[in-house]
Amino acid sequence: MKFINTYISLFLFSIVPFTIFSQVKNIGLPAIKNYKRSDYKGGTQNWNIDQDKNGNVYFANNSGLIQFDGSTWNKYSLPNNTAIRSLKIDGSGKIYVGGNNEFGFFKSDEKGKLKYHSLSDLVSKKDSRNINLIWRIHIYKGEVIFQSFTKVFFYRNNKLIVINAPNKFQFSFIINKHLYFQDKVLGILEYKDQKLIALKGTTSLNDKEIWAMFPLPNNKILFATLEKGLFIYDYNSVKSWNTEANTFILKNTSLGGSIIKNKFIVLNSVLNGIIICDLNGKIIQHLNRQKGLQNNTILTSFVDNKNNLWLGLDNGITFINQNSPFTFFDYSYNIGTVYASVIFNKNLYVATNQGLFYHSWTTPFKDEPFTRVEGTIAQAWNIQVLNNTLLCASNSGALVINQNKVLKILDTRGYFGFKTIPSHPGYIIGESYNGFSIFKNSSNEINFINQVSGFDETTNTFEIELDNNYLWLKKEPYLYQMKLSEDLKRFDYIKKHMQISPSYKGIGSLQSINNKVYFQTKNHFYRYSDEQENFFEDKKLTNLFQKIPPINTLIEDSNSNLWYSYNESIGVLLKMKNGTYNSQNAPFSNLTGNLVNNYISVNTIDPNNIFIGLTNGLAHYDSKISNNFITTPKVFFESFSSTSDTIITGNLEKQLTDLTIPYNSNHVKFTFSSPTYENQENVTYSYKLEPFEENWRNWSTTSVKEYTNLREGNYKMQIKAKNSYGVESEASEINFTISPPWYRHFLAYLTYFFLILAGVYITSDRVKLKIRKNKYYETIEQRRLYLEKESKIRHEQHELEKEIERLKSDKLQIKILAKDKELVSNSLQVVKKNKVLNGIIQKIKDIDTNTLDDSTKFEFNKLHKSIVKEVNTDKSWKDLEKHIKNVHFEFLKRLKEKYPTISPRELDLSTYLLMNMSTKEIAEIMNISTGGVELARYRLRKKLGLNKKENLIGFLMSI
Template identity: 25%
Template sequence: MTRRLVTITALLLLAGARVAVGQSGGQDERGIPFPSEHYAPPAYQQAPQNWSVVQDDRGLIYVANNNGVLQYDGARWRLIPTTTGTFVRSLAADSLVFVGAKGDFGYLRPDSLGVLRYTSLYERIPEDERNFEDVWGTHVLDDGVYYQASKRLFRWDGTEITTWTSEAGFHTSFAVDGTLYVRDSQRGLLRLEGDSLNPAPGLETIPKTPIYMMARHPSGNLLIGTQKRGLLLYDGNTFRPFASELDSYLRENKLYHGCRLPGNRYALATLGGGVVVIDSRGEVVRVLDGSSGLPDSVVNYVYTDREGQLWMALNSGGVFRADLNAPLTLHDGRTGLEGAVRDIFRPNDMTYVATGSGLYVLREDENQVLGERSAHFERWGDLPLVWDMLSKKGDLLVATQEKGVFQIEGRNKEQIADWLFTYDLLSPEESQIVYAGTRTGLKGLRPTQDGWTSFSVEGGQGEIRSLAPGEAGTLWLSTTGGDVARIVLSNDGRRVTAMTRYGERDGLPEGYKGVEVINERVTVFSKRGFFQIENPDQAPGVWQFFRRSSLLPDVKGADTLAVKSFQEEGGRLWVILDDRVFVGRLGEGGVSDWETVDPLHFPKSEDTRLFISRDSTLWLSDRRRLLRYALGRKVYTERRAVDLSALVRQVTTLRRGQVVYGGHTSSLTDDSSLAIPYGRDLRVDVAAPLYSTEKPHQYRYKLAGRNDQWTDWKTKASQRYRNLWEGTYHFRVQARNDRGRTSKVASLTLHIRPPWYRSMWAYLFYGVSFVVMAYGYRRYYQIKEERRRARERVRELERERVVAERLKKANERLREANRLKEDFLATTSHELRTPLTNILGSLEVLRGTATDDQEKFLDMIEENGQRLKRTLNALLDLSMLRSGEKELDQTPVPIDECARQVASELRADAEQEGLSFRIDTPDTPVYAEVDEQYLKQIVRNLVENAIKYTDEGHVAVSSGRTNGHVFVEVKDTGIGISEDFVPELFDEFKQESRGRARTYEGNGLGLAISADLAERMDGSISVETEKDEGSTFTVEFPRSSEVASSELDEV
């Protein structure tokens, strides 16, 4: 196999002794200059016609456009219009950018916000010299800035304007090595000496020839470009022809401008033929036109930036930039190459490229421009995706994905195998057979007299992705599943006689692996790197693999797991690591000394492929592009040393997009300061004006004062900040290009002013206002409170008077009513008591003569009479208590003895009702200062009620003392009292059962009188009851202090 390709994370391409490549004689394989970029009008959104390009001290690019001055920082375009919005024709720059426009000229300077604005010098021109149109030339010299219009030449030295006038008109002007040259349409080439424009010596040889280009030649002469007479060398006295073979081309395509390139080369812009690049001998180096990627062959201006890249101002296509310093060009869809590149093969001076879209062949254009042919790709036939190519006995074999293997001869093809997914082709040196790794196993092709015959290798099953030769009669293979195996073939090569598999137990990593031969040793590659056999002298069944780090260069920060390599026939190993190319000579121990191809610059890709041809041409491919690098060609490094620099380009508010900082200051400093009102969410735009990289720069940010940590690297050239509190913040930004080079840290100090309501004056105002308001409020509150208290006092007095009056009247009414009630009760009770006494007395008389039946009636009359008597007595007692007629005689009384006496008297009644009656009093007497008569009445009422309302069970009477009090407790198992009636229990005439629902007799006065008597003797009655379970009444009095003291003495 001539060239092979395996697509995995670590790509290995080997040629070894099997590589057969050659350089076609005279075929130009160059594509589009790389890197290059077309800035179309939609990209910068302004007019398509441009007239000039210049770069300032910070690396920003400025373009003279019909709508104004375009500014480009590598990340974004901005328009700076002139005062009147006229066309801009010319530009020049040193610390400022100077502008020549239609009927006006001036310069760019930042305003108070740092936004770059156009400043016109029109008002400084004398009024009688303001009649001019386009300013076609602008030049910066030591003594001032020169603006060249058609009729006038102006010089501005910073304070005043000096003018030169031409009747015939000034055509063009040039500044070379600090000297200004102006071509007068009548007088010819003039040189400014002091304040005089003098004819250049030797002018008589080209008196009226228009001049469009002037630059210094390495010989010390001036290289002058014209349309009619081509290129001329001027030694200060005479003009002589130079590179006369270009004369007709420059005349036909109208030379319009030119500039010097690094390496003593020159770019000549034409109005139809693109740009011609020549060297110092006048030989054509390159022609940039439509076939080489230039979108517009009418080029108005060419300019070399500080990196040595060529900028072209196009007449109707925008701006084009190309790097012509390294012999690196690009092939993609613009040169006819489509699909992801998988292999390159060059038999018989033909360059074939296998891609995902088919097979392509590189051809030269038939049309020549100045002896140059630009190359382009043509698709060969209708082949589908091509995986691999191989040359065997003069036949080109092509492995495809869907249609098997084809034999290619000229423009003819023949299918010689119909396997699906043929990934790899291999022909061992000692064999005539070509082996193929396919989805369905190992296949073979054998040459015959009539062509080729195909067969399947017995025992070679599985999806085989890569093949490598071993010792005679053996092959190495890897499968999609990650298996690696060594197979031994039969003598006829049609059968596998032995197979040894190797995996993790043998030192290989997990995951997909491929096989190849590096330095005559079988090498397994994977995401972990390269692995070779550690003990090759032992039997294959016990071979162990180890990671061979000496096959990779040691580069810090590089992704060693994404390496791509290629071995030349001469024994050199080429390796791609990220976006760098290394080469080293192989030895027994690997590669000891690595060299890097420094000028080579290409975009980093996860799918980069590497090919080397015998003519020292390096081919690199990623998914969609093919890069060609001529290793033997000269690399032009004559350029200023340019460091990557990060710039803070603009600060705007997020809500309205208002610019608060334009990125420019009157004096360039490393640390600028910016004051911003409170409440602005900000967006900070940054840039790194270095244009020679293919991938966008990366940036990281830090806002000290809010977060002191750097962000991760990212390609977004802006950062947003929201909800910034007042204070001082230090914005930091650092840039990094795709080579890993980092810039210095650029900074911008942000002073977020507090809102007006949190400013120092506001706080002072708040303080004074607070004191005034506090005093005023205090005074106001005092007065208000005094008035309120006065009003309240008046209302209170009035209410008290009214209430007192009402209470007085109510008390009088109540006293009168109470007196009437008491009188009524007393009178009624007294009046009823006398007849009742007579009736009871008469009963005693009647008993002597009554029969037994009459005796029963007399008993009933006596019983009801006694009940009525008790009721009347109770009413009289209540009346006397209310009226205060009854006075208490409180003396220390042993309440236990009183309780025992009353209980003993009522025992018979309880037992008569069938109740158990218990008396429990302490052995030691307990005393309380009470009226003994009334105490007994209270106890009697409680015991009688207990007997009355208890149908069965028992009644218990007890006494005792607790916590400085003495008590008598009456407990029964009667009907109990409902919880709702307890609050009314001690009210007068209140009974739980009323009306027809009454089941027990009573008048409701006993408990009321008892409670009243207890209260008058400083005691109280309480009850604990549960319906249908019984009640416990407790009457409690303070212990007698006199008796308590005597008892304490006894203790």
């Protein structure tokens, strides 16, 4: 029993990837990104690689120093334009480089531009004659060490110390804080106290060109030679390292390598890419041109600060995302689009668009591609293990697979998949292109029984689940509820559902969880109650998906984890031991867009081996690998430009502060980068310029932003980056000030202030002068106005006097008119009196006086004479007529002038009418009848030219 347990443990150890212990996986290929010369615009060969504290990567290239910050490539050349063969970056950011007879360092100036400072000038004339190629640069105990084949230069405090090679150097290495050199005669030399001390037993390596040294456990060192293979040294003797790695290097030669976490060794080859082996020499991973590299000659390798791998190639640069739980099987493994996968009889089977493929699961994958199962050239939609039988649903039909070939064709119609029937043990129902078929498994053999009648629609996009009562089929836009007959030959009951809840339209997905059928819409999960013949919501399952985007597919794997797809992405709810779920979707964000829509495939063998089908192959995911690979990204301003200057801020040792820009350069441009090299194309940026913008801009892959015509003031530009896993960086910022134009500058405002003061003073003085003048002129004007007013008063007084005189005259006239009226009245009374007296006289004349006595007759005659005298002596009327003419002289004059033909009699009539005398009064005065007055009026109107409607008296008054 103990032997069996030991065997099982060894077997599991052999098949479980080494990702349990580190990031390097022995199954599948890591994500690889190749950069061509046209990308970095440099030479072909890249000899060395290093990284600064900001994460920027530098390459020693044939055309100079190449810098890459994740967004932009920059190139810097040596003065003699020679190739750079070595480089090293110290903690201060100085980039030490070496070339042919030239070495020094690049350092940013005050504007962030990398400037080269040569150290070759410090070499004496004697030593400068044969500097040769600088192949290695080390930083060791505060010194910078430049090593060529002939000399070693130790640089500190701007001074150089030179040590000549005892014979001829090959290369140098720092191992476990010790500095070693290979001498062609003396073997391996250790540098101590400015002396070179030969190590015991290393002269056997003199005929071998050592390109790398690696520390091994138990105080041992591994030597990687160019053509002689790998050797192990225990500080006494050198022995060949008889391992898989050594066999590979002997066949393909080595150009050195690097080490990952002191656990894995990367070995560069000349002929066949790189291998990654463990410390026992077992090859974990082999990458070459066939597996995605653009070149098989690897000149250098470098492990960056995230344990990802950079390769300097004979022609190009390659980035390998080793620090990831994902690896991939792509075209190099002979597979295309993957719809399903399963492990059966120690083989991994994969259903693809090109047929069914398999690969041994118990032996390492290494370089062997997948092999096609014989007889499965057509598209394979599914591969399943049912009742210990491997079934393939393909375009060629329902196939039984055994011994990696088609054992039996159950039905020639195309099939999508198979399900066991819970209520009929041993029976299987298959989904064909035009309905359903029944198969039976008996006596270790599976056979086609019949096609189910009653439903023959095409189900090329479907979801199907079975429970004890119904077969459920989702086919847009319906959910079919179907019941199989007892003999499984037909559907006795078919019902269509348009929705499963009155609150939510449509049907999202159909899935089986814990052997129960669930229906999902808008992340709400329902089950069906046969008793109530209705759907009811499962609140517990719904609550799990509250904070998850709307899903379109849900799959429960063999470990009860819930895998869901959304927006062409995938996530998982990992089931914990206590029954709770832990949601994860960030690790899978890099698969977005590569999943097969409507055919989400997740095959969980164990937590270390999870396979996910992709449009371009198969992804392998190890959930036990720490999520430390998802780190918070950093973001930097690469450059800050205005129309007058450019500052490369990414190279500055200190953050840019107190930057002032003239107003005529207020067109500014920012470029920014995030040294996040895995899935760099999915890195997005957001930014805002305060106070110009209040809110952050939407996330975008654009790493350049310009602002034009900014006003003067203080500004703060902030940027954030978000990597492909959706993790945001902290904001980086640049504070700068735009000076106002000269006419809005502080000095200008000060000048304006003094000019205003001067203007106020001058204006005040002129105003005072003006006031004095105005007072003088005002006095003159007041004098003039006084005189004018006095003259006006006098004039008004004169006019008033005239008015008074006029009023007196009018009053007098009124009085005269009143007197005239009174006079006329009296005159009329006199006329009446005279008329009466004349009547008396006439009556007296009719009396016969002869009958009277003398005395009486005398008295009678006396009375008669007295009456006649009274009548003859009364001149009242003549006086009245004269008076009337005098009073109305002006009127009569105007009337006569206007109407010369008017007669005196008509003038009198006009006067009487003007005095508003009645017809009777006029008749008496004029001694005519009233009819005569009317006739006279008529004649007067005619002479005056008046019509019947015009008033005669009003006309006369207007004259």
